[in-house]
Amino acid sequence: MEEAMGRPHALAIPLPAQGHVIPLMELSYCLAERGFKITFVNSEFIHERLMTALPDDSNIKNQIHFVSIPDGMGPGEDRNQFAKLLQCISRTMPSYLEELIKKMNESCKDKITCIIADENMGWAVKVAKKMGIPQAAFWPSSACLRALSVHIPKLIEAGVIDANGITRKQEILQLSSTLPVMDTTQLPWHCFDDPMMQQTVFHNSFTNNQAVKDADWLLCNSFYEIEPSAYPLNPNLLPIGPLLAGSQQRQFAGNFWQEDSTCLSWLNQQPACSVIYVSFGSFTVLDQTQFHELALGLELTDHKFLWVVRPDLTAGQAATYPEGFQARVAARGRTVSWAPQQTVLAHPSIACFMTHCGWNSTMEGLSMGVPFLCWPYFADQFLNQSYISDVWKVGLRLNSDHNGIVSREEIKKKVEEVLGNEKIRERALALKEMADKSVREGGSSTKNLNDFVEAMKGK
Incomplete structure (x- = not known):
């Protein structure tokens, strides 16, 4: 045929x-x-x-x-x-x-x-x-x-959710003993504020x-x-x-923004394991307060950083940096609108990956043996974060304060913790070997x- x-x-x-x-x-x-x-x-x-x-x-x-x-x-x-x-x-x-x-x-x-x-x-x-x-x-x-999606009829039958996916019974759900735990009030479709969108x-x-x-x-x-x-x-x-x-x-496959590859020559000039790579994918939106706090947190770490600042990263307006920030970090920080992420993560200068925990980014980080700093935004990213920090133990979660803001102090603290933890790096390299072997x-x-x-x- x-x-x-x-x-x-x-x-x-x-x-x-x-x-x-x-x-x-x-x-x-x-x-x-x-x-x-x-x-x-x-x-x-x-x-x-x-x-x-x-x-x-x-x-x-x-x-x-x-x-x-x-x-x-x-x-x-x-x-x-x-x-x-x-x-x-x-x-x-x-x-x-x-x-x-x-x-x-x-x-x-x-x-x-x-x-x-x-x-x-x-x-x-x-x-x-x-x-x-x-x-x-x-x-x-x-x-x-996907197993959660397959499990939906059983969740309805057990009275955990109704036929529209709305939680009727708050409990901690674990589909298998080695899978992440999930709060039934934070199932992936609950990430949208609009109830109609949740149902759709x-x-x-x-x-x-x-x-x-x-x-x-x-x-x-x-x-x-x-x-x-x-x-x-x-x-x-x-x-x-x-x-x-x-x-x-295949690094150019499927990007919606043109990649700025000039950051690679900048990375070539940095020492091994010295750069924090920060990227929140294509969908995450930060308000101006959180954007400023992130900038000041990166400054506070005293580490070198490569930060992907999409044109639409801050909702409804162009990103404005804290006063004097760009001048103060010019010697150790680099921002780009979009990066060749796989090549960046494979670069020896990368120390850790601050990410929204999208599955593609998770797979890329695992494949390159890079420790994670997790900042999930919506949908399955919270589940992926649980895998990273609780199951595989190759990263840490950045926690927000009572105002819903991840503070500059929290950023500095978690950067120091993840970079100072040899066990996390060892586990990340072990997962890299597993990923390599599978393909x-x-x-x-x-x-x-x-x-x-x-x-x-x-x-």
Whole structure:
């Protein structure tokens, strides 16, 4: 069959968010390296951002074919209105995806042979089934988070939450003895202030889980060794990560902002294990008070630092630094609007990683053996922080005061604690070795990925 149609052709479709595009792009690279043709489908809005952020010398377009379909929102509408975005996507995108596939399948050599859909776009698996195309659902987060999603009907049955995800019984939940504990009042969909948004995200999670449970393959960006007891709770889920480990040639994959690589020459001038790397991903927003406190905390540490200050890091206004801050730290601090994060974390000058604990950042930090300072912002980041500080013990949590502010004194204290703790560094290096092993030839994740590839090539 493969000879008749040429090489296998995978269509990949992520949820239109930075933390979802990157790992699916990484998987797409892995498949391209194994002989697949790849069509990567973004929303029109994300496609434009992605193309704008690509560096001029990137050869990514030679390996991956990028196309776009509408997300159902108007050009000027705010895509950070997450509930509305999810509703528009599920209403609009399925018919456009079906139309796109039909068009491609008119050409025999370009026929789509499998669809890889972000599990948060579960409707795409339904489209694939309807069209008789083999499909894989891809989970970009931890297997533990997915186990929680699978567990939703039992939580409803036990009266812990109601049918809209609202907590009815506060208790500490632990799905397995080696998984993080979760407070039932802080489940991932509770991170939104708006009750309507909470319900939309909850129902979306439940609906997607139902839509993909019979997919031909279930893949996730994790590895057995870091959360082994999560897999019995996730029937048929195969970990193929960390997809970002050892992939420096793919550093530009999926970024929404152009990377500032000039920070690498600055890092080259710094001593080993001397720099605090600070980055809160693509979604975290700090108010001006917290932004100032963070700046003054970094100054107070007396350590060198590289700080990613996105153009939209402070809500509704450009970031303003404390008076005199930039002049005072000029000799030891560097700020950039976006960094080549994987390359930065792999740099010998990095001492620790202050992070929002997004799963991609968590996987990257683990893969590079870097201790963490955890500052979770929303959704699964609190669960990931619990993994980092309570289960794996490779980092510390930054705690907020009674006003909800992480103070400069807390920042200084935790920086000193994490850098002074040799046990944390030893455990971080041990996890790095585990991550490396899983993606080497013969490793658990590589074996799973190869099994998937062979099955898709044989379809």
